[in-house]
Amino acid sequence: xxxxxxxxxxxxxxxLDQSVLPFQKxxxxxxxxxxxxDAIRLMKVRGAPAIGITAAYGMVLAVLRAENLNDVIKxxxxxxxxxxxxxxxxxxxSWATSYMLNRAREYIEKGEAKDVKExxxxxxxxxNKIFDDELEAEIQMGLYGLEKLNPGDVVLTQCNAGGLATGxxxxxxxxxxxxxxxxxxxVSVIAPETRPWLQGSRxxxxxxxxxxxxxxxxxxxxxxxxxxxxxVNSAMVGADRILADGHVYNKIGTFKEAVIAxxxxxxxxxxxxxxxxDLKSSVDNVKIEERDPDEVxxxxxxxxxxxxxxxxxxxxDVTPPKYITAIITEKGVIYPPFDKNVRKIxxx
Amino acid sequence: xxxxxxxxxxxxxxxLDQSVLPFQKxxxxxxxxxxxxDAIRLMKVRGAPAIGITAAYGMVLAVLRAENLNDVIKxxxxxxxxxxxxxxxxxxxSWATSYMLNRAREYIEKGEAKDVKExxxxxxxxxNKIFDDELEAEIQMGLYGLEKLNPGDVVLTQCNAGGLATGxxxxxxxxxxxxxxxxxxxVSVIAPETRPWLQGSRxxxxxxxxxxxxxxxxxxxxxxxxxxxxxVNSAMVGADRILADGHVYNKIGTFKEAVIAxxxxxxxxxxxxxxxxDLKSSVDNVKIEERDPDEVxxxxxxxxxxxxxxxxxxxxDVTPPKYITAIITEKGVIYPPFDKNVRKIxxx
Numbered sequence: 001x002x003x004x005x006x007x008x009x010x011x012x013x014x015x016l017d018q019s020v021l022p023f024q025k026x027x028x029x030x031x032x033x034x035x036x037x038d039a040i041r042l043m044k045v046r047g048a049p050a051i052g053i054t055a056a057y058g059m060v061l062a063v064l065r066a067e068n069l070n071d072v073i074k075x076x077x078x079x080x081x082x083x084x085x086x087x088x089x090x091x092x093x094s095w096a097t098s099y100m101l102n103r104a105r106e107y108i109e110k111g112e113a114k115d116v117k118e119x120x121x122x123x124x125x126x127x128n129k130i131f132d133d134e135l136e137a138e139i140q141m142g143l144y145g146l147e148k149l150n151p152g153d154v155v156l157t158q159c160n161a162g163g164l165a166t167g168x169x170x171x172x173x174x175x176x177x178x179x180x181x182x183x184x185x186x187v188s189v190i191a192p193e194t195r196p197w198l199q200g201s202r203x204x205x206x207x208x209x210x211x212x213x214x215x216x217x218x219x220x221x222x223x224x225x226x227x228x229x230x231x232v233n234s235a236m237v238g239a240d241r242i243l244a245d246g247h248v249y250n251k252i253g254t255f256k257e258a259v260i261a262x263x264x265x266x267x268x269x270x271x272x273x274x275x276x277x278d279l280k281s282s283v284d285n286v287k288i289e290e291r292d293p294d295e296v297x298x299x300x301x302x303x304x305x306x307x308x309x310x311x312x313x314x315x316x317d318v319t320p321p322k323y324i325t326a327i328i329t330e331k332g333v334i335y336p337p338f339d340k341n342v343r344k345i346x347x348x
Numbered sequence: 349x350x351x352x353x354x355x356x357x358x359x360x361x362x363x364l365d366q367s368v369l370p371f372q373k374x375x376x377x378x379x380x381x382x383x384x385x386d387a388i389r390l391m392k393v394r395g396a397p398a399i400g401i402t403a404a405y406g407m408v409l410a411v412l413r414a415e416n417l418n419d420v421i422k423x424x425x426x427x428x429x430x431x432x433x434x435x436x437x438x439x440x441x442s443w444a445t446s447y448m449l450n451r452a453r454e455y456i457e458k459g460e461a462k463d464v465k466e467x468x469x470x471x472x473x474x475x476n477k478i479f480d481d482e483l484e485a486e487i488q489m490g491l492y493g494l495e496k497l498n499p500g501d502v503v504l505t506q507c508n509a510g511g512l513a514t515g516x517x518x519x520x521x522x523x524x525x526x527x528x529x530x531x532x533x534x535v536s537v538i539a540p541e542t543r544p545w546l547q548g549s550r551x552x553x554x555x556x557x558x559x560x561x562x563x564x565x566x567x568x569x570x571x572x573x574x575x576x577x578x579x580v581n582s583a584m585v586g587a588d589r590i591l592a593d594g595h596v597y598n599k600i601g602t603f604k605e606a607v608i609a610x611x612x613x614x615x616x617x618x619x620x621x622x623x624x625x626d627l628k629s630s631v632d633n634v635k636i637e638e639r640d641p642d643e644v645x646x647x648x649x650x651x652x653x654x655x656x657x658x659x660x661x662x663x664x665d666v667t668p669p670k671y672i673t674a675i676i677t678e679k680g681v682i683y684p685p686f687d688k689n690v691r692k693i694x695x696x
């Protein structure tokens with residue numbers, strides 16, 4: 001599973017188009033930051049870490065346009081501003097573009113890059129390192145998460161927080177299950193379809209079936225019953241943004257899973273790299289992205305409702321810390337009280 | 349809105365095919381109990397009360413086949429057994445077929461029907477009375493439910509517990525909203541789409557838009573967020589079966605709505621006629637119906653997942669009494685403790 005491919009020789013960025021999976025397996029080349037922004041907006045690339053990695057390479061693509069070092073900062077600024085708007089909720093996106101911009105500034109100011117070519121070489125290393133760090137973080141999260149799994153466990157997830165979402169092929173929420181599978185431990189997954197965009201039925205199911213991990217698909221309406229019937233031992237989900245007090249922004253539907261898990265006494269774990277944490281914002285000032293109403297009125301282009309019906313289509317929700325058993329990061333497992341412990345782990 | 353039409357002169361049963369709404373408005377004639385069973389199984393007729401009414405007419409259709417009174421009980425027995433199997437969870441179905449069978453037995457034993465023709469006349473009256481009683485019960489539930497609404501309220505529902513579901517055009521869960529609208533009180537509805545069968549996006553939205561009642565469609569994943577954001581003042585749902593201790597069987601997804609409403613301090617009301625109550629069964633022995641996995645793998649015939657994915661497709665769930673604010677019946681409003689108060693109201 002290779003959803004993001006960077007060709008270091010050709011400076012070519014190719015991504016697996018997640019908007020048509022699993023029905024078609026199409027790779028698209030992204031040549032400019034505008035291409036990257038479009039791909040993110042059209043959800044060809046999706047999942048917070050995958051978006052971050054792709055945007056980092058997008059910043060390299062911006063520099064390819066520079067004729068000399070004087071152009072670079074302006075070009076990267078423009079690229080950042082185009083790409084940051086593509087998915088406002090995903091903190092990894094602006095984190096990655098800011099990071100690349102700051103690195104470029106440093107290289108130029110310190111004289112480490114004497115021309116555009118040298119700068120590109122340095123920035124490519126940085127973008128590659130974001131990818132490598134992500135994969136390493138996922139392996140680490142997977143190992144921490146593995147401690148929460150027992151042989152025979154069934155894990156409920158939500159959306160796709162797998163290797164497609166992170167771009168590495170491993171994933172965040174699915175990392176423990178995948179490591180368990182590699183180690184020969186028998187675990188399986190229940191995947192809710194995750195309307196409107198069907199990341200569960202299209203991507204999580206595809207990804208797990210490709211790797212031979214047993215998975216059962218359910219509708220979003222059945223999430224409650226599988227917990228009521230104790231058909232799952234734990235829930236593991238990803239995150240798009242985590243606040244200092246433990247509020248978790250993730251794919252719409254996560255909140256309901258957390259509340260029911262809490263009520264049914266089922267452990268609810270959030271798995272996310274430290275780059276997902278936003279220690280500055282508070283729950284009152286994070287805006288929840290709403291998308292095109294037609295995503296709800298139709299499924300894969302087929303109408304499912306009267307065409308002029310009014311629609312509310314939020315794509316994320318927020319889960320208060322009360323409902324979260326632990327947040328699993330590459331730096332360690334964070335337990336409640338989150339308002340104290342998040343900073344302890346993240347800032348260490 | 350006339351989803352069930354019985355022609356008393358021609359003895360003809362016609363139903364609005366709910367499986368193709370709102371895209372096509374097709375009426376189908378049901379000539380035999382087997383036709384009725386098929387229509388219920390294929391969900392051309394759906395909703396517990398509508399199924400009950402249709403099955404009652406189905407029992408009349410069975411008697412139309414009789415040559416003399418000696419044939420009747422056997423024919424009705426066979427019809428009952430064919431129709432009862434079509435939707436095992438809906439208690440109204442076997443209630444209606446048993447009722448009609450018992451009435452026929454009485455008419456014959458007491459000599460009130462001297463031939464098949466007389467029996468048919470009597471049984472038609474009984475079936476019509478089931479319809480009329482249902483409508484009257486809905487008006488009564490609507491009036492009780494109206495007391496729980498304030499001007500400007502937004503009501504969250506689930507599935508379709510409207511006039512399509514009951515066959516009367518009014519409905520159970522939607523009755524208070526409809527009466528409010530008739531009385532000029534400004535209320536609106538948020539309808540979750542209710543996968544896999546999309547009763548929310550197809551039927552509830554259609555029915556409310558037809559009547560000019562404001563409705564907003566959401567995905568099933570957004571049910572939590574609308575409650576978290578306090579965008580709704582109450583939740584009102586129907587029921588397929590209610591036990592003596594207050595356990596409510598209803599469309600898959602009801603349980604999660606109830607748990608979140610409870611957690612967010614939003615009143616959660618179940619509206620159902622007394623015919624929905626099953627005072628004999630316990631939560632351990634009610635089987636939850638599972639339907640064809642392809643209902644989950646596809647939406648309106650379009651694939652949304654790898655075609656061979658394993659699926660769990662339960663179509664009802666069970667909500668424990670703890671999460672229910674009140675059960676609104678035509679005989680009155682039942683408050684906790686349900687294990688005491690259900691019998692008080694239902695058996696009065």
